[in-house]
Amino acid sequence: MARAVSSRGGERSRSAARANAPPVDPPAAKPRSLPAEARRAAILSAALEEFCARGYEGARLADVAKRAGVAKGTIYLYFADKEALFQELVRSMVSPVLGALTQLREVDIPARLLIETLLNTFVREVYGTRRRDIIRLILSEGPRFPAIAEFYYREVVGRVLAILRPLLQRAAARGELPGDALARFPQLIVAPMLVAVMWHGLFDKFDPLDVDEMVRAHVDILFAGRTG
Amino acid sequence: MARAVSSRGGERSRSAARANAPPVDPPAAKPRSLPAEARRAAILSAALEEFCARGYEGARLADVAKRAGVAKGTIYLYFADKEALFQELVRSMVSPVLGALTQLREVDIPARLLIETLLNTFVREVYGTRRRDIIRLILSEGPRFPAIAEFYYREVVGRVLAILRPLLQRAAARGELPGDALARFPQLIVAPMLVAVMWHGLFDKFDPLDVDEMVRAHVDILFAGRTG
DNA sequence: ATGCTATGACTGACCAGTCAGTCACCAAGA
DNA sequence: TCTTGGTGACTGACTGGTCAGTCATAGCAT
Numbered sequence: 001m002a003r004a005v006s007s008r009g010g011e012r013s014r015s016a017a018r019a020n021a022p023p024v025d026p027p028a029a030k031p032r033s034l035p036a037e038a039r040r041a042a043i044l045s046a047a048l049e050e051f052c053a054r055g056y057e058g059a060r061l062a063d064v065a066k067r068a069g070v071a072k073g074t075i076y077l078y079f080a081d082k083e084a085l086f087q088e089l090v091r092s093m094v095s096p097v098l099g100a101l102t103q104l105r106e107v108d109i110p111a112r113l114l115i116e117t118l119l120n121t122f123v124r125e126v127y128g129t130r131r132r133d134i135i136r137l138i139l140s141e142g143p144r145f146p147a148i149a150e151f152y153y154r155e156v157v158g159r160v161l162a163i164l165r166p167l168l169q170r171a172a173a174r175g176e177l178p179g180d181a182l183a184r185f186p187q188l189i190v191a192p193m194l195v196a197v198m199w200h201g202l203f204d205k206f207d208p209l210d211v212d213e214m215v216r217a218h219v220d221i222l223f224a225g226r227t228g
Numbered sequence: 229m230a231r232a233v234s235s236r237g238g239e240r241s242r243s244a245a246r247a248n249a250p251p252v253d254p255p256a257a258k259p260r261s262l263p264a265e266a267r268r269a270a271i272l273s274a275a276l277e278e279f280c281a282r283g284y285e286g287a288r289l290a291d292v293a294k295r296a297g298v299a300k301g302t303i304y305l306y307f308a309d310k311e312a313l314f315q316e317l318v319r320s321m322v323s324p325v326l327g328a329l330t331q332l333r334e335v336d337i338p339a340r341l342l343i344e345t346l347l348n349t350f351v352r353e354v355y356g357t358r359r360r361d362i363i364r365l366i367l368s369e370g371p372r373f374p375a376i377a378e379f380y381y382r383e384v385v386g387r388v389l390a391i392l393r394p395l396l397q398r399a400a401a402r403g404e405l406p407g408d409a410l411a412r413f414p415q416l417i418v419a420p421m422l423v424a425v426m427w428h429g430l431f432d433k434f435d436p437l438d439v440d441e442m443v444r445a446h447v448d449i450l451f452a453g454r455t456g
Numbered sequence: 457a458t459g460c461t462a463t464g465a466c467t468g469a470c471c472a473g474t475c476a477g478t479c480a481c482c483a484a485g486a
Numbered sequence: 487t488c489t490t491g492g493t494g495a496c497t498g499a500c501t502g503g504t505c506a507g508t509c510a511t512a513g514c515a516t
Contacts, residue, residue: 057285178452224406
């Protein structure tokens with residue numbers, strides 16, 4: 001959404017008004033030589049912390065700057081505005097796992113192994129990392145950022161579904177699965193992972209959730225009465 | 229500090245008869261005589277719209293006031309501040325379903341019927357209503373509102389778990405369920421509902437989800453290979 | 457010098473919450 | 487029945503403060 005663009009318009013005339021400006025003292029040495037890419041990464045990393053802790057609207061770019069060890073203006077040398085920073089953050093966190101997805105494409109392993117691998121990978125690579133918070137951010141802020149929602153559907157959710165469905169269909173045909181329910185709704189496989197992500201942020205302190213154990217229970221249910 | 233107010237009063241929850249707020253009110257006549265309870269309800273209803281559309285931080289009380297057909301100051305006659313308004317909104321939406329929960333307590337129906345009833349009730353009373361958006365709000369804003377998260381755990385999640393676990397344990401002992409997986413993690417029953425709620429806000433326009441069908445598929449899986 | 461990057465004070469906009477004033481309503485007196 | 491004065495629910499301009507985004511200036515590198 002972004003609060004309009006605003007503050008457009010040339011306010012050039014201002015400069016004269018500040019004739020008696022305070023003596024600007026630009027002290028301290030600058031760690032200038034830091035590679036541009038590292039600076040970018042530092043800003044993204046700081047943004048991750050702030051957006052996760054406060055949400056999109058609540059996060060302050062001044063805090064991001066301080067955490068990254070740069071001045072506020074520096075952020076604007078690397079990102080067009082707050083929304084662009086947010087979108088790039090999501091992209092930068094999601095992209096690394098996209099590669100892993102396509103690896104699944106051509107394999108043809110037993111359904112149970114496929115699903116166990118998928119869920120354990122999620123627990124290890126998402127639930128056990130900062131990506132868990134990114135998922136929460138996408139879920140929380142997505143409705144107000146159609147661009148993020150679309151990106152995430154196109155690049156992640158849609159791909160996962162497209163890869164899983166034929167695999168599950170074949171597995172069902174082979175009798176490895178109770179029926180075609182999973183092939184029609186692969187979301188049912190991942191649903192408990194969503195619960196885990198949300199539970200962690202909301203209720204873990206009242207009632208901790210053993211995610212590994214839940215995954216095992218879930219797989220047990222999915223394959224109840226079938227051969228492992 | 230806020231002028232008295234404190235927004236006491238029962239959580240009657242009102243039926244929000246005037247659901248969608250009056251778009252404009254004649255500037256001349258003052259609807260003074262409108263009952264206080266109706267005015268309160270109008271503000272809550274408007275707050276629902278605004279908080280759902282923009283999130284807690286993004287929602288503007290001026291917009292809530294306009295939508296409710298009152299002046300901004302009037303909100304503060306009924307609610308202490310923005311946070312109190314948000315909390316009362318959540319409470320007012322959640323409370324009505326608390327009664328339905330305790331009805332489950334003493335019944336001892338077959339597990340499949342129990343779970344089907346639970347899920348269909350959720351689809352009808354939550355997914356099919358504005359409460360769906362409240363769930364999304366709780367999930368989105370909960371991490372930053374410990375009071376909301378705790379309230380929701382204590383009043384809803386914890387109760388549901390406490391009610392379901394013994395019922396599921398007995399059903400498992402009776403052989404109606406594949407094992408004790410569901411009794412240990414009743415979250416697995418509700419997980420697809422969470423997916424449905426989040427999907428609706430994010431991806432429905434790219435890829436609509438047939439929730440009723442998904443529920444059926446889910447129940448099929450839970451009871452695969454068992455007698456209905 | 458020249459062309460970068462970086463800085464942080466500054467600006468305009470915006471918003472939660474306040475409060476002095478308004479006026480619809482009622483009741484008591486004529 | 488017709489003033490008239492009191493009451494407080496309601497109003498919205500205003501305040502104090504916040505924050506995204508800008509830009510004149512300063513430093514580093516070559």
